[in-house]
Each structure stands twice: as structure tokens, then as C-alpha cells.
Amino acid sequence: MAVGLGPLPILHPVPGFELGIASAGIKRPGRKDVVVMRCAEGSTVAGVFTLNAFCAAPVILAKQRVQGTVRYLLTNTGNANAGTGEPGLQAAAHTCARLAELAGIDEGAVLPFSTGVIGEPLPVEKIEAALPAALADLKVDNWAVAAEGIMTTDTLPKGASRQFVHDGVTVTVTGISKGAGMIRPNMATMLGYIATDARVVQPVLQDLLRDAANKSFNRITIDGDTSTNDCCMLVATGQAALPEIREAKGELFAKLKQAVFEVSMEVAQAIVRDGEGATKFVTVQVNGGATHQECLDVGYAVAHSPLIKTALFASDPNWGRILAAVGRAGVPQLDVSRIDVFLGEVCIARQGGRAPTYTEEQGAAVMAEAEIGIRIELGRGDCRETIWTTDLSHEYVKINAEYRT
Amino acid sequence: MAVGLGPLPILHPVPGFELGIASAGIKRPGRKDVVVMRCAEGSTVAGVFTLNAFCAAPVILAKQRVQGTVRYLLTNTGNANAGTGEPGLQAAAHTCARLAELAGIDEGAVLPFSTGVIGEPLPVEKIEAALPAALADLKVDNWAVAAEGIMTTDTLPKGASRQFVHDGVTVTVTGISKGAGMIRPNMATMLGYIATDARVVQPVLQDLLRDAANKSFNRITIDGDTSTNDCCMLVATGQAALPEIREAKGELFAKLKQAVFEVSMEVAQAIVRDGEGATKFVTVQVNGGATHQECLDVGYAVAHSPLIKTALFASDPNWGRILAAVGRAGVPQLDVSRIDVFLGEVCIARQGGRAPTYTEEQGAAVMAEAEIGIRIELGRGDCRETIWTTDLSHEYVKINAEYRT
Numbered sequence: 061m062a063v064g065l066g067p068l069p070i071l072h073p074v075p076g077f078e079l080g081i082a083s084a085g086i087k088r089p090g091r092k093d094v095v096v097m098r099c100a101e102g103s104t105v106a107g108v109f110t111l112n113a114f115c116a117a118p119v120i121l122a123k124q125r126v127q128g129t130v131r132y133l134l135t136n137t138g139n140a141n142a143g144t145g146e147p148g149l150q151a152a153a154h155t156c157a158r159l160a161e162l163a164g165i166d167e168g169a170v171l172p173f174s175t176g177v178i179g180e181p182l183p184v185e186k187i188e189a190a191l192p193a194a195l196a197d198l199k200v201d202n203w204a205v206a207a208e209g210i211m212t213t214d215t216l217p218k219g220a221s222r223q224f225v226h227d228g229v230t231v232t233v234t235g236i237s238k239g240a241g242m243i244r245p246n247m248a249t250m251l252g253y254i255a256t257d258a259r260v261v262q263p264v265l266q267d268l269l270r271d272a273a274n275k276s277f278n279r280i281t282i283d284g285d286t287s288t289n290d291c292c293m294l295v296a297t298g299q300a301a302l303p304e305i306r307e308a309k310g311e312l313f314a315k316l317k318q319a320v321f322e323v324s325m326e327v328a329q330a331i332v333r334d335g336e337g338a339t340k341f342v343t344v345q346v347n348g349g350a351t352h353q354e355c356l357d358v359g360y361a362v363a364h365s366p367l368i369k370t371a372l373f374a375s376d377p378n379w380g381r382i383l384a385a386v387g388r389a390g391v392p393q394l395d396v397s398r399i400d401v402f403l404g405e406v407c408i409a410r411q412g413g414r415a416p417t418y419t420e421e422q423g424a425a426v427m428a429e430a431e432i433g434i435r436i437e438l439g440r441g442d443c444r445e446t447i448w449t450t451d452l453s454h455e456y457v458k459i460n461a462e463y464r465t
Numbered sequence: 466m467a468v469g470l471g472p473l474p475i476l477h478p479v480p481g482f483e484l485g486i487a488s489a490g491i492k493r494p495g496r497k498d499v500v501v502m503r504c505a506e507g508s509t510v511a512g513v514f515t516l517n518a519f520c521a522a523p524v525i526l527a528k529q530r531v532q533g534t535v536r537y538l539l540t541n542t543g544n545a546n547a548g549t550g551e552p553g554l555q556a557a558a559h560t561c562a563r564l565a566e567l568a569g570i571d572e573g574a575v576l577p578f579s580t581g582v583i584g585e586p587l588p589v590e591k592i593e594a595a596l597p598a599a600l601a602d603l604k605v606d607n608w609a610v611a612a613e614g615i616m617t618t619d620t621l622p623k624g625a626s627r628q629f630v631h632d633g634v635t636v637t638v639t640g641i642s643k644g645a646g647m648i649r650p651n652m653a654t655m656l657g658y659i660a661t662d663a664r665v666v667q668p669v670l671q672d673l674l675r676d677a678a679n680k681s682f683n684r685i686t687i688d689g690d691t692s693t694n695d696c697c698m699l700v701a702t703g704q705a706a707l708p709e710i711r712e713a714k715g716e717l718f719a720k721l722k723q724a725v726f727e728v729s730m731e732v733a734q735a736i737v738r739d740g741e742g743a744t745k746f747v748t749v750q751v752n753g754g755a756t757h758q759e760c761l762d763v764g765y766a767v768a769h770s771p772l773i774k775t776a777l778f779a780s781d782p783n784w785g786r787i788l789a790a791v792g793r794a795g796v797p798q799l800d801v802s803r804i805d806v807f808l809g810e811v812c813i814a815r816q817g818g819r820a821p822t823y824t825e826e827q828g829a830a831v832m833a834e835a836e837i838g839i840r841i842e843l844g845r846g847d848c849r850e851t852i853w854t855t856d857l858s859h860e861y862v863k864i865n866a867e868y869r870t
Contacts, residue, residue: 113799114792114817143788145802145818178785179819242772242789283771285786286793366688366771366857367647367865374866380583381690383548384647387519388691394518397550412519413550414584452771454862460772461779 062216063341063430063450065333071203072221072232076100076297077255079206080197084190086138086183087176092209094187096159096194097133097253103297104259105130106266107171108273110245110290116142117152117182118172119289126293131169133293134159135251137212137238141174141182142288151182158188162195175212175238175251175289207236210251213459214240214334220326222319226312231258231300233319237292237327241336241460243282245273245290250331252277252292254323258316259298260305267308269294272320276328280448282335283456284364294320332448337456340372341431344447348438354391355445358436361389369452372432377423379408386436398439404432467621468746468835468855470738476608477626477637481505481702482660484611485602489595491543491588492581497614499592501564501599502538502658508702509664510535511671512576513678515650515695521547522557522587523577524694531698536574538698539564539596540656542617542643546579546587547693556587563593567600580617580643580656580694612641615656618864619645619739625731627724631717636663636705638724642697642732646741646865648687649765650678650695655736657682657697659728663721664703665710672713674699677725681733685853687740688861689769699725737853742861745777746836749852753843759796760850763841766794774857777837782828784813791841803844809837 078098086093099105107126109119118141134156141148152172160167174182207217219236239250260268273292298304305313333341344362349355362368365385371378382401387394396412404426407415426432483503491498504510512531514524523546539561546553557577565572579587612622626639644655665673678697703709710718738746749767754760767773770790776783787806792799801817809831812820831837 112789112792113796114788114801140785143785143814143818145816148818178789242786244793285770285772285789288785288789288792364769365690366861367690370862370865373862376866378583380545380548380693381647383519384517384583384690384693387517387693388649391518396519409548411550413548413553452862454859456771457775457778457857457859457862460775461781 062334063338065216065330068204068207068217068219070221071219071234072223073200074232074234074255074297075200075257075299076103077295078198078200079202080194081202081205081209082190082194082197084136084186086136086186093137094190094194095135095206095209096198098198099131099295100297100299103130103295104262104265106262106269106294108269108292110287112286112288114143114288116140116174116289117144117148118174119291120149121152122171122173122291125168125171129169130171131165132159132163133171133173133253135173135210136187137210138176139174139180139182140176140178140289143179144181148182151184154184155187159191162191173251173291178288203234203236210236210238212238213336214238216334218327218330218334220323222322224315224319226302226315229300229302231302231316232256233323235323235327237331239331240334241282242285242287243280243331243335244284244286245277245280250287250290252327254293254320255295255297256316257297257300258302258305259300260296264305264308265294265296268317268320272324275321276324279446280328280332281360281363282332282450329448332450335450336459337453338450339453340451342372342449342451343433344449345433345435345444346438347435347444348440349443350441352443352445355443357391358386358389358438359445359447361385362434363447363449366452372451373453375427377403377408377420377427379403379423382434383409400437402435403427467739468743470621470735473609473612473622473624475626476624476639477628478605479637479639479660479702480605480662480704481508482700483603483605484607485599486607486610486614487595487599487602489541489591491541491591498542499595499599500540500611500614501603503603504536504700505702505704508535508700509667509670511667511674511699513675513697515692517691517693519548519693521545521579521694522549522553523579524696525554526557527576527578527696530573530576534574535576536570537564537568538576538578538658540578540615541592542615543581544579544585544587545581545583545694548584549586553587556589559589560592564596567596578656578696583693608639608641615641615643617643618741619643621739623732623735623739625728627727629720629724631707631720634705634707636707636721637661638728640728640732642736644736645739646687647690647692648685648736648740649689649691650682650685655692655695657732659698659725660700660702661721661725662702662705663707663710664705665701669710669713670699670701673722673725677729680726681729684851685733685737686765686768687737687855734853737855740855741864742858743855744858745856747777747854747856748838749854750838750840750849751843752840752849753845754848755846757848757850760848762796763791763794763843764850764852766790767839768852768854771857777856778858780832782808782813782825782832784808784828787839788814805842807840808832
């Protein structure tokens with residue numbers, strides 16, 4: 061039931077970044093569930109990770125190792141290796157060590173990523189048995205297959221790609237993501253991998269990724285449940301024949317930033333479009349806040365309200381529920397008489413009450429669409445924030461009531 | 466689908482407190498939807514009200530008027546008179562003035578309460594036309610009929626009653642409540658009315674109500690959506706032949722406090738048991754917190770998680786979702802290796818990981834019950850908090866997708 065999400069667009073290969081996919085049969089025999097990514101020597105790598113205190117074993121390891129030299133990213137689906145304690149850490153380290161052995165590199169240069177059921181022991185042997193096939197499969201034009209290989213409850217693979225030209229040299233930014241439930245990334249995201257052939261020093265790359273994630277992955281929510289396994293990685297292979305980017309300024313950096321932002325946004329929104337049971341893609345825009353935080357508080361109060369989400373599913377312009385959510389968002393000294401609310405372009409509430417011009421037919425027309433905008437004008441300042449979310453459907457309950465059985 | 470909620474218990478009349486019910490046909494012809502309550506002269510009245518910034522017109526008026534002499538409480542269902550701006554305030558004042566005129570009292574002594582759809586104009590004429598019948602119906606033994614008269618999406622009426630004897634005099638505390646959706650009371654509740662024939666000075670009564678609400682109404686959540694119309698009132702008619710309670714101490718006060726707490730708890734939990742689409746009654750207990758607030762943060766993160774709520778609906782002991790919610794609750798420097806989680810009496814997670822003794826069969830046995838306890842031991846201090854909530858079922862989506870249509 062993905063909303064406005066078609067087949068994958070063309071995903072341009074990134075020189076210096078290869079992907080290999082194999083099947084370890086973790087949840088189902090034959091399913092692609094192991095993805096290995098190889099970064100060319102000299103690549104810089106940045107990562108942002110979940111702030112969930114129960115972060116998974118692979119997240120703990122990847123966070124430590126991203127500080128050093130990174131050559132391989134090893135991802136499995138079907139098992140999150142979260143809530144698994146010390147044995148989970150050992151299991152993650154073990155699979156990395158085996159990959160390092162096969163590739164003839166230092167084991168600290170392999171970063172692990174896992175997604176799937178929480179609390180089950182990682183099937184180390186199955187994963188290790190699949191590594192040779194994944195390594196043999198490594199190639200630069202494998203992005204589309206890898207996008208499928210990292211899926212769990214996703215119904216469609218997610219990817220985006222941009223190219224720009226600088227001083228006659230083409231630079232590529234390509235990314236893929238997965239995720240459909242347990243989605244409220246916090247300073248990170250579900251699994252996302254973005255690579256570019258630009259050459260960027262690590263601190264600049266890290267800041268760039270953080271900025272991009274804060275405007276894309278960190279602004280989406282499906283169910284408000286921050287995952288234990290969120291990670292987003294940005295790899296710069298440096299294979300493009302252009303000078304190294306050493307500072308966050310200049311024309312080349314600006315072009316790269318634009319491309320990274322666009323790819324991040326497209327794959328982040330793809331996660332929402334494929335949200336569990338989603339029948340609507342909803343943009344919640346909060347303008348006129350005194351602070352960014354209060355805009356976010358209002359936006360998330362609206363985006364997480366089960367009453368609003370079920371009304372969206374029913375295409376019911378139940379604007380009273382929107383006002384109620386704004387009112388409970390905890391904004392200090394909120395003057396409701398300054399608040400306007402728009403559904404698409406239709407003003408539904410003016411100065412805190414029903415807009416005099418509003419008719420139910422206008423609201424119903426907007427709600428009938430698959431893509432819906434809710435805009436809240438707080439009238440308190442100049443800050444603004446945008447969040448993307450989904451509705452709450454019968455299918456959502458079905459998926460999550462039946463996920464493990 | 467109410468969970469563990471039977472027919473109303475015996476609701477003892479409270480001398481000095483009469484209730485009258487009538488039908489104004491606000492949503493459906495013939496439905497009991499107007500309730501008038503009369504407090505004997507000399508009664509003291511306390512109230513707690515929603516902290517939603519978009520509080521409804523009747524809440525604004527009732528908050529002001531509860532400071533003065535209160536003689537009548539006027540409740541309508543089917544229309545919340547919220548998000549209605551200045552005309553809404555005038556409409557609420559108008560119905561109160563009409564009741565005052567009929568009763569021959571000052572209009573400031575009438576407090577209005579409304580519940581139902583947000584954003585529609587209050588049908589003032591229909592309500593006013595029903596007032597004579599409601600007044601004619603006033604009697605002390607009308608609690609059960611009034612409990613039905615204040616229902617909206619509730620499937621069963623809710624009430625509780627306690628009596629105690631002090632110095633040979635019987636004192637009664639009786640209360641009713643309504644609510645099944647848009648339930649996360651914040652320093653107040655959905656509509657709740659409690660009366661006693663004890664004589665209590667207003668400041669003591671107000672503190673008593675606030676304490677009772679903080680342990681009962683303010684600890685329940687169905688969907689996390691704080692209503693615009695929450696109110697809970699406590700009336701002390703002073704008809705019992707006992708000394709006036711002037712301070713929050715002594716044996717009489719202790720007995721009264723106990724009775725008020727028990728009635729509050731019973732009618733608050735009844736709201737959860739009758740939660741929209743509820744098939745489970747869930748007690749979330751968080752112990753060992755360094756502060757009460759962090760216990761509440763963890764408790765609400767669990768109680769509001771759609772992933773946990775759908776797992777509860779499916780009777781699936783998906784404990785990984787519980788750990789994930791605890792981990793994202795925002796507790797500073799949370800050491801997950803100190804956390805134990807229990808489902809009923811079964812330890813499912815020990816020191817942050819799956820408990821070695823845990824088997825899926827043990828968890829499934831607890832989850833198969835209609836009443837489920839989730840206990841989280843944080844191991845950080847001595848604070849503890851308890852919250853009551855429901856599961857998230859297909860029926861919940863159905864009810865809220867179809868509520869207005």
C-alpha cells in the first residue's frame with residue numbers, strides 16, 4: 061500500500077563503492093538477507109546512530125569503529141541482534157572478524173548492521189556461510205539488488221541518486237534505505253547508506269551527514285517508536301578527480317551538500333511512503349514558532365495522534381482533533397487565538413476557531429487525496445519545521461499484530 | 466468490548482446532591498444527553514481541568530466560576546463546544562443563565578460541562594428546551610441514570626461508591642465518569658463527578674481532589690490524546706452531621722481521603738476498561754526510578770507505543786518492543802544493564818537482555834489473559850509510578866475512522 065512510491069529510479073554507480081548480496085536463510089530460505097559493501101582504500105566514512113538507550117550490539121560496535129579506518133559494511137536482515145547483551149556483541153564481532161579474514165584486512169575495518177526481530181540470538185553460522193558468496197558478488201552497479209537485500213517489512217526497495225558536474229568532472233551521490241515500522245529516527249535513521257565519489261575529510265563528512273539527517277531522516281515518523289538499530293552511513297570514496305573537500309564551504313561543497321540533502325530526503329520520505337499499512341503520505345508543517353523545538357513538539361503531537369491518524373485513514377477532515385493535538389503539545393503560554401490551521405490550501409481554523417469561510421466539502425476534497433498537507437501557523441515567531449508521517453489503518457494493526465506469528 | 470467492567474455497582478445517594486436527566490436530542494432523538502446536578506446550599510466544590518491550551522468554552526467558564534459559590538453543574542453530551550471561539554463562550558453562558566433563571570439562582574452559580582464532537586456550534590435551543598424536564602427529574606438516587614446520561618463512545622456506564630462510619634455517622638462518597646477515547650488526562654480527566662456529604666472547606670477539598678486525580682485520572686491513557694474538555698469535580702455537601710474538615714489531617718480526613726481515592730481510582734480505571742476497542746486492561750508499573758518524572762516518561766513511552774499496543778492485542782509477548790520503548794523514553798544516562806522487565810510474574814528481560822530462564826510459553830500464558838501487568842525495574846532509585854492503558858485493536862481503528870461519518 062505504498063503511497064506515491066514507484067519502481068526504483070536509476071541508481072548511478074559510485075566509483076570506489078561496491079555492493080555484494082547473498083542469501084543466508086535467516087528468516088526464510090533463499091531470501092536475500094546479507095549485504096556486504098566495500099569502500100575503496102582511502103574512503104572517509106561518517107555515521108549517525110540511534111539514541112535509543114537499548115541500542116543494538118551492531119550499533120555499539122559500528123559507533124566505535126567508524127572513528128577508525130572503514131573498509132567494509134556488513135548488513136543482515138531478519139535479526140536485529142538487539143537486547144542480546146554480551147553474547148550479541150560477541151556475535152557481531154565474530155561475523156566481522158570472519159569477513160575481515162576472507163577479505164584479508166583488519167577486523168576493526170568492518171562495521172556491522174542488523175535489522176529484524178529484537179531479542180533473538182544472531183545466527184552467526186548462517187551469516188558467515190553466506191559471506192563468500194556476498195564477496196564474490198561485489199560490484200559497483202549492485203545498488204538496486206542491495207536495496208532489496210536490506211528490506212524487512214518494506215514492500216518496495218528505496219533508493220535515490222544525483223549527479224552534478226564540477227570543473228568538468230561528474231560527481232555521483234547514491235543512497236538506499238529500508239524501514240517501514242518502528243520509525244521515529246532520533247539523530248539517526250533506520251538503515252540508510254549513501255555513497256559519493258567526492259573526496260571529503262571525515263569531520264566535514266560527519267557534519268554534512270548530521271545536517272542532512274536532521275532535515276530528512278530525523279523528520280519522519282510512522283509510529284513514534286525509535287528503533288534500537290537506526291543507522292545512517294555516508295561514504296566518500298574520493299575516486300572523482302577533484303580536490304579534497306577540507307572545509308564546509310566553496311562551490312564544490314555546496315553542490316555536494318545539495319546532492320546529499322536531496323538523496324537523503326528522497327530515501328527518508330520513501331520510508332514514510334512505504335510505512336506499515338500507509339494509505340496516506342502526510343506532510344505536517346509548523347510555521348511561526350518561537351523556537352524550533354516547539355515547532356517539532358507541535359508537529360510530532362499531530363503526527364503521533366492516533367485520533368488524527370485514524371481520521372486521515374478515513375479521509376475525515378476532523379479538524380477538531382488537530383486543534384486538540386496542538387493544544388496538548390506542551391507549548392508554553394500558547395495563545396490559541398493566534399493559531400491558523402490549513403488542510404492543503406484550505407483554511408480550516410482561523411484564530412483558534414473554525415474558519416468562517418470553511419465548509420466540510422472543502423476539507424473532504426483535500427482529505428480524499430493520497431498526499432495531504434497539514435499546515436499550522438502558530439503566530440509566535442519565525443521558526444518552522446516540517447515532519448512527514450502516515451495514517452493509521454486497519455492494515456497497520458494487522459501487520460503489527462501478526463508480525464512474529 | 467469493555468475489559469472486566471460489569472454492570473454498575475450500587476451507587477449510594479449522597480445527601481444534598483441531586484441529579485436530573487433529560488433528552489435534548491443533540492446527536493440522536495430520545496438519547497439522554499443533558500444532566501443537571503444540584504448541590505445543596507453551603508456545599509463546597511473543587512475542580513481540576515484539562516491543561517490542553519485549546520480548552521473548551523465550558524472549561525473556561527467552569528474554571529472561573531468554581532472559585533465562587535456553586536449550586537448547579539450542567540452537562541451535555543454530543544457536542545464538546547470546543548474550538549468554537551467567542552460564540553462558544555456565549556453559548557455556554559447562555560445555557561447556564563437559562564438554568565439559573567429556571568432555578569431562581571445567580572447565573573454565576575451554574576458550571577457548564579460539554580463532551581462530544583469538537584468544533585460544531587452548541588445547539589443552545591435544544592439544550593435549553595430540555596432543562597425543565599431535567600430539573601423536574603432531580604433526585605438523590607439518580608446516579609445510575611446520570612452515569613448513562615454523560616456517555617459518548619462509552620459502551621458501559623461507570624461509577625463507584627464508598628461509605629465509612631465516623632463517630633457513629635455514615636459518610637458517603639459516590640462518583641461517576643465517562644470517556645473512552647481522546648484519553649490522556651493531564652492534571653484533570655475526562656468528565657468525572659464525585660460527591661460526598663462530608664463538610665470540607667474548599668482549599669482542603671481542592672487539594673484532596675488534586676491528589677486523588679494525580680494518582681488515578683492522571684495515570685490513565687488510552688491514545689495519548691489529552692482532551693480539550695477534561696474536567697473532574699468533587700462536591701462536598703456538608704449534610705453529614707459531622708464537624709467541618711478544615712485541615713488535611715485527623716482521622717475523619719484520612720477516612721474521607723481513602724474513600725475519595727478509591728472512588729477516583731475505580732471510575733478512572735473504568736474509563737480504561739471501556740477504552741475504544743479495548744480487549745486488554747494493562748497495568749504498566751515502573752519501579753526504581755531516580756525521579757517520578759522518569760518513571761512516568763518510561764511508563765507513557767510503553768503505554769503509547771503502537772507497536773506494544775498491537776502486540777498486546779495479538780497476545781504476542783514481543784518483549785523486544787518493550788525494551789525498545791524503554792530505551793527511547795529519554796531517561797538521562799540510562800544504564801540498560803540494570804533493567805529488568807516482568808510480564809505478570811514472569812521475568813522476560815534481566816539486566817537488559819533476554820532473561821536466561823524465560824521461555825516463550827511463559828510469556829504467551831501471561832499475554833493470553835485479559836488483564837496484563839508490565840513491570841519495569843529501572844534500578845536507579847526509589848521512585849515508582851503506575852499507569853493504566855489498553856491495547857490497540859482493529860476495533861479502535863474502526864471506531865475512530867467512522868466516528869463522525
